[in-house]
Amino acid sequence: MRYLPHSEADRQAMLRAIGVGAIDDLFLDIPEPLRVGALDLPRRAGELSVERTIGRMAAKNVAAGSVPFFVGAGAYRHHVPASVDHLIQRSEFLTSYTPYQPEITQGTLQVLFEFQTQVAHLTGMEVANASMYDGSTATAEAVLMAHRVTRRKKAVLSGGLHPHYRAVVEGLSKLASDTVAALPPDPAGTEDILAAIDAETSCVVVQSPSVYGQLIDLAPIAQKAHAVGALLVAVFTEVVSLGLVEPPGAQGADIVVGEGQGLGNALSFGGPYVGLFATRAKYVRQMPGRLCGETVDADGRRGFVLTLSTREQHIRRDKATSNICTNSGLCALAFSIHTTLLGETGLARLARINHMNAVALAESLSELAGVSVLNDSFFNEFTLRVPGDAASVVEALAERGVLGGVPVSRLEPGRPELADLILVASTEINTDEDRAAYAAALAEVL
Amino acid sequence: MRYLPHSEADRQAMLRAIGVGAIDDLFLDIPEPLRVGALDLPRRAGELSVERTIGRMAAKNVAAGSVPFFVGAGAYRHHVPASVDHLIQRSEFLTSYTPYQPEITQGTLQVLFEFQTQVAHLTGMEVANASMYDGSTATAEAVLMAHRVTRRKKAVLSGGLHPHYRAVVEGLSKLASDTVAALPPDPAGTEDILAAIDAETSCVVVQSPSVYGQLIDLAPIAQKAHAVGALLVAVFTEVVSLGLVEPPGAQGADIVVGEGQGLGNALSFGGPYVGLFATRAKYVRQMPGRLCGETVDADGRRGFVLTLSTREQHIRRDKATSNICTNSGLCALAFSIHTTLLGETGLARLARINHMNAVALAESLSELAGVSVLNDSFFNEFTLRVPGDAASVVEALAERGVLGGVPVSRLEPGRPELADLILVASTEINTDEDRAAYAAALAEVL
Amino acid sequence: VEEPLLFEIGRHDVTGVDLDEPGRFAPRLGAHMRRAPIDLPGLSEPEAVRHYVRLSQKNYAIDSGLYPLGSCTMKHNPRLNEKMARLPGIADIHPLQPLSTVSGAVELMAELGRWLLEMTGMRAVALSPKAGAHGELCGMMAIKAAVEARGEARPIVLVPESAHGTNPATAALLGFRVVPVPARADGTVDPEAVRKLLSPQVAAIMLTNPNTCGLFERDVVEIARAVHEAGAYFYCDGANFNAIVGKAKVGELGVDAMHINLHKTFSTPHGGGGPGAGPVVLSHRLAAFAPLPFVRMEAEGPRLVESEAELAEGETPFGRMVAFHGQMGMYVRALAYMLSHGADGLKQASEDAVLNANYVRAGLRDLFSQPFGDRPCMHEVLFDDSFLDGTGVTTLDFAKAMIDEGYHPMTMYFPLVVHGAMLIEPTESESKASLDLFVATLRDLAMRARAGETDRFKAAPRYAPRRRLDETRAARTPKLKWEPPAPFEQAAE
Amino acid sequence: VEEPLLFEIGRHDVTGVDLDEPGRFAPRLGAHMRRAPIDLPGLSEPEAVRHYVRLSQKNYAIDSGLYPLGSCTMKHNPRLNEKMARLPGIADIHPLQPLSTVSGAVELMAELGRWLLEMTGMRAVALSPKAGAHGELCGMMAIKAAVEARGEARPIVLVPESAHGTNPATAALLGFRVVPVPARADGTVDPEAVRKLLSPQVAAIMLTNPNTCGLFERDVVEIARAVHEAGAYFYCDGANFNAIVGKAKVGELGVDAMHINLHKTFSTPHGGGGPGAGPVVLSHRLAAFAPLPFVRMEAEGPRLVESEAELAEGETPFGRMVAFHGQMGMYVRALAYMLSHGADGLKQASEDAVLNANYVRAGLRDLFSQPFGDRPCMHEVLFDDSFLDGTGVTTLDFAKAMIDEGYHPMTMYFPLVVHGAMLIEPTESESKASLDLFVATLRDLAMRARAGETDRFKAAPRYAPRRRLDETRAARTPKLKWEPPAPFEQAAE
Known part of the structure; x- marks a missing residue:
């Protein structure tokens, strides 16, 4: 096993130095009937195999960077140097x-x-x-x-x-x-x-x-x-x-x-x-x-x-x-x-870009019929009211390749009065094309 | 510019210490008429922008790891820890x-x-x-x-x-x-x-x-x-x-x-x-x-x-x-x-796996009608004779998502006697599924 | 070479990130615009890289040498795991993007859970705790919820004196009264002593096994039986789980809840102090109380249950430990480690960890003193300071002298039940050659201590970025952030 | 802490790579199976990581301190470039997979070429050379091919004495006879001196500009004119191109060929000695001779021309420099650097590089001696050793003493035209604070040398992983690989 340095010869020499005959002599305190025979799990695997197993799982997920992405609600996608x-x-x-x-x-x-x-x-x-x-x-x-x-x-x-x-x-x-x-x-x-x-x-x-x-x-x-x-x-x-x-x-x-x-x-x-x-x-x-x-x-x-x-x-x-x-x-x-790299100037500018992008998005989306922004002031995220069930809207957007935010019902299930709300975030990663794609997809979905 | 530490104030202070009024006073040896006004190139760009530009180019290429891959001819895809x-x-x-x-x-x-x-x-x-x-x-x-x-x-x-x-x-x-x-x-x-x-x-x-x-x-x-x-x-x-x-x-x-x-x-x-x-x-x-x-x-x-x-x-x-x-x-x-990680044992085993995979591929492909392997001995690469133009075959395989090797004509253009040969390599990265995909695609193409 | 503080070299108008100033737009900040500057100095990228590289060079690390911290399990951190954690399909997915777009992530959590349950023989797992102590909290919350669900009030938790400090702290956080359990002369817990302390007032016992003296609690089954007969629960501190993976299943020992430090047993990096991850496995007695969110296996595949609205019959989560779903970045590293080892490799790793500890024990037993006699230990070996008696050298001095020999000290003064404790855990990552050199060095130090070279120990470390630091001064007049130096005139007074 | 050699800690039966032994199959190796073991020791992954981490800790690096090597241009290596070079669509593409599957790679080469041509004002670019010296070879091969294409035989190449050793070595490799060009008292080349050496026997002049004394050859245009009038070509060594990017275009100065060290000017990492990349830009006089492969701009986009079978009218490549297409891994890093800076940033970088060199010059000019008088330099400043006269301290001693102060020495004894040369290139990556400290340290050292503290210099370095090494011994009885120690009996004799 690549992470274990001992050769078999090393192990034998060490057991001799310790003065026991076999490794299990060091585990005698574990009551005999409770010693595990074998775990019902696969045996060791090389890097290539592990990469394939985990890579397959990873490939089933939609990476935020691969789509127009507007999900926030407590975690935000920013560009990290x-x-x-x-x-x-x-x-x-x-x-x-x-x-x-x-x-x-x-x-x-x-x-x-x-x-x-x-x-x-x-x-x-x-x-x-x-x-x-x-x-x-x-x-x-x-x-x-x-x-x-x-x-x-x-x-x-x-x-x-x-x-x-x-x-x-x-x-x-x-x-x-x-x-x-x-x-x-x-x-x-x-x-x-x-x-x-x-x-x-x-x-x-x-x-x-x-x-x-x-x-x-x-x-x-x-x-x-x-x-x-x-x-x-x-x-x-x-x-x-x-x-x-x-x-x-x-x-x-x-x-x-x-x-x-x-x-x-x-x-x-x-x-x-x-x-x-x-x-x-x-x-x-x-x-x-x-x-x-x-x-x-x-x-x-x-x-x-x-x-x-x-x-x-x-x-x-x-x-x-x-x-x-x-x-x-x-x-x-x-x-x-990251904070050191930004410094005062960079962080302030980054924050302004975030705000600008969110404002632009809010303006663009609220032009759609029946869609409105609830907040009178916000930073890079706002609550959007849409006609109909927000969760279905978000799911329909995802089918169109836009991750458009978090339906409030996911965080507050069982509250009908919140069922038409979506939390929508926009950071410096969003381009004009991203915003246009969102608006177009939302228009299509509604 | 993120790679340049000076603030404008730093630059001014340094010019003063040097005893010149402006930066161009340090470039006086360049004949005046030959000093460049401006380059016809874009201006500075942040990381996100550079990543997008280069990422777009990269995305146009088919990464070897994303397909059944059998290209060698002097460069080989192995798994690197x-x-x-x-x-x-x-x-x-x-x-x-x-x-x-x-x-x-x-x-x-x-x-x-x-x-x-x-x-x-x-x-x-x-x-x-x-x-x-x-x-x-x-x-x-x-x-x-x-x-x-x-x-x-x-x-x-x-x-x-x-x-x-x-x-x-x-x-x-x-x-x-x-x-x-x-x-x-x-x-x-x-x-x-x-x-x-x-x-x-x-x-x-x-x-x-x-x-x-x-x-x-x-x-x-x-x-x-x-x-x-x-x-x-x-x-x-x-x-x-x-x-x-x-x-x-x-x-x-x-x-x-x-x-x-x-x-x-x-x-x-x-x-x-x-x-x-x-x-x-x-x-x-x-x-x-x-x-x-x-x-x-x-x-x-x-x-x-x-x-x-x-x-x-x-x-x-x-x-x-x-x-x-x-x-x-x-x-x-x-x-x-990599050689240290492999050691004697690992390198020998890696080589055996390469050889085994190439042998298995050679056997599988040469079962196809009109296809033969030219070499009586080889390691992890061999020359395949196919009926027809090898370059077209390789291109057709690529269209089917298999990178099947290098047509000899690409290395030796203008030699009709070599036009039906493909160099085919197989390393430890290839799975049984890869080989099956190759054989199936080749059968389809021929 | 000294490295100044960021605040001594940074400038407010320098930035290492190129961003274009946004054009004009109508802000919607209301009256909330920041009024004063933040006071954050910046560095260009070359300066920043050099600042942090130079700082890093003042650190000791597993990658640079043996790190024999008992109970901390400083083992090798495979780089494959780092690579896996950075796959876009892992690192770049949001916890609240539609579940239809993260099926692979839920599958990964399910797979991690499957491995943990098979290794422990338990019924359910709460993945979300963010560290070992957080896992303890989770387990004890499950126990408290279970006690309350039975309509009982059991205000007492039994904790051996050798326990990690987190055990009593966790119990106290939930309002329990902590009652200590004495140890036997051989360093293990006596089931009789436990039985005497048990009563309808007792909610649980918190036991570490293998314990902090490096010994397997050989009467664990009897203790568990007594605890259960008293209507209480058995919480096992899983900090030392790495000694018994593939050798014993805690579920079969009678444990009801155990946290697993993914960073100890499954090699996620310690990172200079975190982040960790502390999933908790639960027996059938506690499974129903696992907090939100959890993964439920359904016919169509694993499903992430996030809210009470989605609960099925018999699921009675006690609440939620964290926002979102826990430490995915650590899950993937631990799973990569497990997959790499497999059942055979995990068992071999436990065996090698125990082999290495005993090899160090065998190499030192004639010179060092073992508080509980010369008997095999598990994955860590405990010495006390009696071999230093009369030398004037303390455990601390001895440990600091190790620094001058190029080693990180072992764990000192823990467990508290042993005087001047020295707890050495080499882990399975060390080669025989590495251990031979380590043993030789410790032997040499011990002989020098006995030879009266006390000054060498008192002055140690001499070959480190700093000599001993004045911790009293730091605590007495805390200086917890950088303050600009007083202007020259004042300073000159 | 000492680190043993791999061969002293590795074992033949240990491996850090898990591979399953293949099952039985019929090999097709003929009679070519290896008969004897290779003798390659292996290390497990934890051992290997520690071995290389500890070795790395014995190195100085840009990231850990100022690296003022004149002519070597040790500037900051942005990590973005490393990230870009590892994109699967860059790192994981094969040079001979179908061109239809690598259009982005060809586009990247075309884009890199476009930037290089615009910055230099030249006609064509040969991207494939693998290093600066390889680029020189490429350029001189193009010149030789051009001379031969005119049916001429011109056996002489003119090279100033201040040139890098690669210049004469390259010329000699192609069978040219090297004739030195003397320098003027001010450190630059005299057009009159060149004119006198020109004849129908002369194929080319190889000139570095800015030259290795850190000075811009102010008569470069006149020299170029003379060279061209004599029917010869002007090769410019582009090692110092980083001083003039965005300030002057070498094409407009009359240069016919120039290599560009992507690692110097465009920040690809030096990596302890490579890999580099040395694309060559060519004037209209030489463009047709650019070697295979090259990128041709066609209506449908850029096309990679790999063989003579694909040549168009007027394309007469002299051959091929390398297998495949050159250093894609370096192309992408250089392009990321260029895109990041943009036209404005590239110019600013040149200006800052020159500013920094002159700032060091200004800080030292009263204590150090400038061989060509107190005048502005370009991106590097040259001192000679006359300020050490009578101190007994040599340039080498002085440089080694810098190590004890935490600095890498400057370039020493180069250029050869100056006695005891010290060539300092801070690059644009250094902050003013960094330069201030550097200048103060050098001033302090100079004063100590003059104060007679000779021993301190002769004994330097004292605070490095090694003291001065016996280079004579290494060369006299070369020991170029590890040999097992003699058996104990023999060794004891």
């Missing part, structure tokens, strides 16, 4: 462990320090951690953190929060005996969330742009929350929006969480992605996840280490702020490299 | 220069030393160089070297030599006023090359397996050549054959040259490839190309350097053994890694 993927595949990044031995992992550590700074700047917050699994789990952790900070147990969730995010928060809260007050779906951003905030509230969780694409004014919500001693948890699923819209930190958010996939990371059918998590400096010891900090070595030279680990499970065990014992290291690296 | 391409893309290999500063290029140098050893072992020769451009230019260099060694000027070329190789040798010889006696095409390996060797002969150049796939017994040719003071230059275009067939070194060859593409390197429409060049130790100072040798450093530790460079152009100028001042470094690295 070739150097990003090259760099993250460097052995020294790819095959390194968590940097617990800082003397020989300064590379990873400096990257994390730079990442934390970039995330803090992007979100307008004072401090960010070294990343979480993804946006949805970061949101759940933010709610738990708000409980710790406020010593309350009730989270209020906006109706613009991504339904999957809501489900993650609700599932955990239900089993942890916390309370969640989730407002009904709010496609147009018109809900009265202020009314839902009360003295029991630990935090109010608001997504902007919302899952429906609507941009939300967070400042009044922050004000109300703070007035009752609650925290504002601001969520985003499209990090590129931060290149153009006012950051949550400038609007009074206490915790900002979001999905970082849009920079540096492929769609990959939903994962791995990278959760971003930022907060105020005063809450740092209540924060979950890894943190990298600056210090000096024995010679006084600047260096970096994982720090404040007394919050973490491997030290504090059942008293930890979270059970999390990893970050999304390589995805964070990809995020950080 | 994924780790090979990963390793050669390491910055430290990919973006390093020729190892003229050995203290900081021991990586490249040790690879070359290992490569030279592998090539010497494979060919059965005493010494090999650090690689040439490709098999065809290595052959031309071998002829020039034979001229230097024998102080004669006439090369005899076998009719089994790849016609492109022959053309490269002939073109150079013609302009360098040397003589070439090229025997007529010899599909079945029946020529009497011994008769062409005389006292003027500097070398006789024989390919085995020949371009027609025929395996040639080199020993009697070596004997005759040596008897008249000439050298035997043995050529191969499929290095994988050396895993199964007797190496030229064991048959008396004086210089062995060949194409190494088959190990580690993609087809890439013909290049870059890697020429292999090996000879006897006594001729090493007449050898062209780079050589890496072992030595010690100032602390007595083993190390490697480029050596015997007094043969080379940058030292000897017009007295050099060749004008060559590069090798095919990265391709040689890929070759060496």
Whole structure:
């Protein structure tokens, strides 16, 4: 087997050195009747065979890059520079462990320090951690953190929060005996969330742009929350929006969480992605996840280490702020490299192009009879109302080779009032031809 | 422009430091009327745009991996392990220069030393160089070297030599006023090359397996050549054959040259490839190309350097053994890694599989009426005689989605006696289904 | 060579991405336009490539040397897996594009599940957890849901002291009270001790097997029986599953839920700290509670069930662990690894992992001290620091001295049940020659420690990009992001 | 950390490639079966990856630091180009599969040719040469063919003494006699000197422009006129084309043939010594002689002409340089580079390259000595060793000391016309900050040399994987491949 270095002769020599006669003498602790004879699985296969097996599966999927593509709803197709993927595949990044031995992992550590700074700047917050699994789990952790900070147990969730995010928060809260007050779906951003905030509230969780694409004014919500001693948890699923819209930190958010996939990371059918998590400096010891900090070595030279680990499970065990014992290291690296390549100028321009493309698409599609855009303001995604069943429309578009978005019914099944809505995203990858193809296909389908 | 680090402010500051007012003040030596205004070419483009432009061109080609594929004739499609391409893309290999500063290029140098050893072992020769451009230019260099060694000027070329190789040798010889006696095409390996060797002969150049796939017994040719003071230059275009067939070194060859593409390197429409060049130790100072040798450093530790460079152009100028001042470094690295991964066991097995697949294909195709295999012995390629015009047959096969080989007429145009021949190769990439598809398509076409 | 911080070399007006400035258009941002700059320096591509290449050169990695981190399983990461994960039909598909356009992806998830279930002998699998600890959470949520479904309230979870910290942390996150289970003198759990702690208050036991001392819990079947008789569930921490693949099926041992770290057992890269993936296999007792989404095998093929609206009879998912469907990028790497090994290769890998650990044990047993006596271990071998008694050299010093010899240290001070623990896991990826050199180096260090060369250890590492770092300072005055240096005038004060 | 040779760690029965042993079949090898083993050790994949990763770590590279090799043009290698070269429609097409299945490849060659011709103002291009020196050979073969086509025999080629060694070597290879052209005191060629050497015996002059002293030959037009009047041809060595792309067209300067190193000017990677690519552009005087294969533009699109049977009126190729069609893998990288830059970016790159060289010149001019006076240079700046007079430090010592400062040395002792030459080419890829640090380091070294710290230079490098290597020993008793060590008994004698 190509991954196993031993020859048979090596194995025999090693068994002799250990002083046993056969390999099974090392497995004697496994009760005899429970030792496996053989697994009902195929035997080893060469690279060519594995490539063919997996290649066949891959070929059954429609790659986003092969069609006019407008799917978003929490994951976005952006162009990632070739150097990003090259760099993250460097052995020294790819095959390194968590940097617990800082003397020989300064590379990873400096990257994390730079990442934390970039995330803090992007979100307008004072401090960010070294990343979480993804946006949805970061949101759940933010709610738990708000409980710790406020010593309350009730989270209020906006109706613009991504339904999957809501489900993650609700599932955990239900089993942890916390309370969640989730407002009904709010496609147009018109809900009265202020009314839902009360003295029991630990935090109010608001997504902007919302899952429906609507941009939300967070400042009044922050004000109300703070007035009752609650925290504002601001969520985003499209990090590129931060290149153009006012950051949550400038609007009074206490915790900002979001999905970082849009920079540096492929769609990959939903994962791995990278959760971003930022907060105020005063809450740092209540924060979950890894943190990298600056210090000096024995010679006084600047260096970096994982720090404040007394919050973490491997030290504090059942008293930890979270059970999390990893970050999304390589995805964070990809995020950080892409952000570095863009810089201020590039990210702002990228965001403007995204917005322009979405505006152009919205204008073009809403010219069709019976079709309208629900949002008065949006970034690169909006909610489209179509005559008839949105899921069927999206399926019919797919048959015509256009991946036209996500029917809201897929995220919110069983709500007839949402059955005619499609979430439609457009990024810098879309060309005029893509938009024309969409409009033509939609006209044909309706 | 993303590859240019300067901001405009940087440029201005630098011009000031230099003491000139504008960039064109540094180009004053270019006569004014000859300074270019603007090139009639498009302006800069982002990655996405470049990917689309080149991707469109690429998409017009039929990738070998997407169809049953049987094309050889000097370039062979083998499966290259994924780790090979990963390793050669390491910055430290990919973006390093020729190892003229050995203290900081021991990586490249040790690879070359290992490569030279592998090539010497494979060919059965005493010494090999650090690689040439490709098999065809290595052959031309071998002829020039034979001229230097024998102080004669006439090369005899076998009719089994790849016609492109022959053309490269002939073109150079013609302009360098040397003589070439090229025997007529010899599909079945029946020529009497011994008769062409005389006292003027500097070398006789024989390919085995020949371009027609025929395996040639080199020993009697070596004997005759040596008897008249000439050298035997043995050529191969499929290095994988050396895993199964007797190496030229064991048959008396004086210089062995060949194409190494088959190990580690993609087809890439013909290049870059890697020429292999090996000879006897006594001729090493007449050898062209780079050589890496072992030595010690100032602390007595083993190390490697480029050596015997007094043969080379940058030292000897017009007295050099060749004008060559590069090798095919990265391709040689890929070759060496693939060979290391295979090892003795793997290469022998790979060669057996190739041979088995070619035998199975030959048997299957020659069952068709009017179709026959010309060769009595071959490795993974053979010459097929078909009824009618081979070029039309190959084109018709291509229309049916089978790339069935190379019509000999493409390499030897204007020879009606060869017009019904196809060179057909089969490697480990071919499945039973591929062979069945070929046989079915050929039956349909004939 | 030192590498500055991005913020010290980047400039706001430099970009490594060429984009055309959009033409005029009427924005629809409302009043939400960003008002202040972000403060994000940029680098051109050559600068960026060099920045990250140079940073990478300060890292140790499996590809550059043996990485004997016990419990972390730093094995070879095949490059084929990276290639497969980058196929457009895998990397470039959206989790919410029509299911009719991703049948291959669902098939891949089904196939991964099939392999995991056959290897473990379990009933159902929850693929979506994003890491091992997330898998633990998933498994314990399933257990809590099952307990609640029975109308019971069982507030206690039993956890041995040798467990990974994630075990008690996970239990606590769900509001459980953690009760420790003591270990026997031989490093394993005593079924009698468990039985004494069991009661109708106990929801589950969380056991690692093979355990963190590198030993197989030989009474696991008896423990499982006792747990089940008490109406509780058996959660197995699968961090060490790599020792027993093809040798024992946890389902047959009585386990109800176990997470599988795809990065440990199935070689997806650690990436400097993730991303991981932690699918959870579930017994028939818990299968119904598997969270959304999951793959259901139907006559027409596998089907991805995403919402409660699509549930069939008997499916009672406890909720959802993540947005979308989990770590496809890791699934494909793990599946490529499994397909490559096959049933025979997977078993061989377990055997070689155990062989290698015991070979290191055999090479060191006369000089190092084994806390539980000289007996075979599984895939990792545990030493304590008693062989350093009187030398003044601590486990930490010893580990840092390994850096100067070109090795990554082993896992230190874990498990907590052993004083000055040193946990060595060579994995199956190491050759005999590599282990011979490693053993020789450790022997040499041990002898130097005993010979009184204490300074060498206290000063270590000397040949690394940094010497020992001041972790106390980092924690006391946290500096968690770059701040511009004070202006010159102030700095000069 | 030392890395053993493959032959010291590999084993004949270990393989890193899984292949199934074929079943029984009747071989058709005749009597040609290999009789003895090859003697090729193998490594498993983890061992192989580590072997090559560790070897790579002993290399310097552009990606890890400034690489100021004059005349070699070590510029940034964009990763986009690597990605494009690996598209299946590029990497996985065979040179002899039916032309109907590779129209995109031919289109790519045509497009590359179009860019090269527009940038140079020439008539035709021969894409196939595999490297710069091979391109020289191609160009000189075209010239020789043209001379012969006129029924003439012109046995002499003029070459300035500052030329790359490949120039005289190439001319000699074709049987020409090389006659040197002296340089003026200012480092450029005097048209008068050329005129004096011209005669009906002279086939061509080979001139590098910008020349190897980093200077533009300002009398190039006059030289070209003289050469043409004498019935000879003007070959231009295009190694330094990168300084003038978008600034001057060599066709308008009177050049008849010039090779273009795609790896220098258009960023295809150097790869530790190749592969390169050396397309040759030809004037109307030589266009007809372009070798096979070439791309002909026809009404239906570009057509690849492979054989004499397909020639049109007036096409008289002198032969063929290589099997197949040349370096497609390099064509696509170069084209991606060109498309990325565009006309404006290519010009900017030339300007930045010249700007950077002059910035280094300005930073060093007071401490270093310029052999041809303090005047602007093109893309590289030449110093001689007179600033080291009396220090006991040679150019070589100085260069090796740069290694200890983390830099690759500049080109040394070339061009030969300058004593102790140091030729520095920073390329356009370096930032101002990078150059500032480089200049400061060189200034520091120069001052240390003058301060008498000779030992530091003589002992350099001290902080590299190896100290200075014994090149004499390597050449005197060449050891060009691995030999098994002598058995212990013998070795002990």
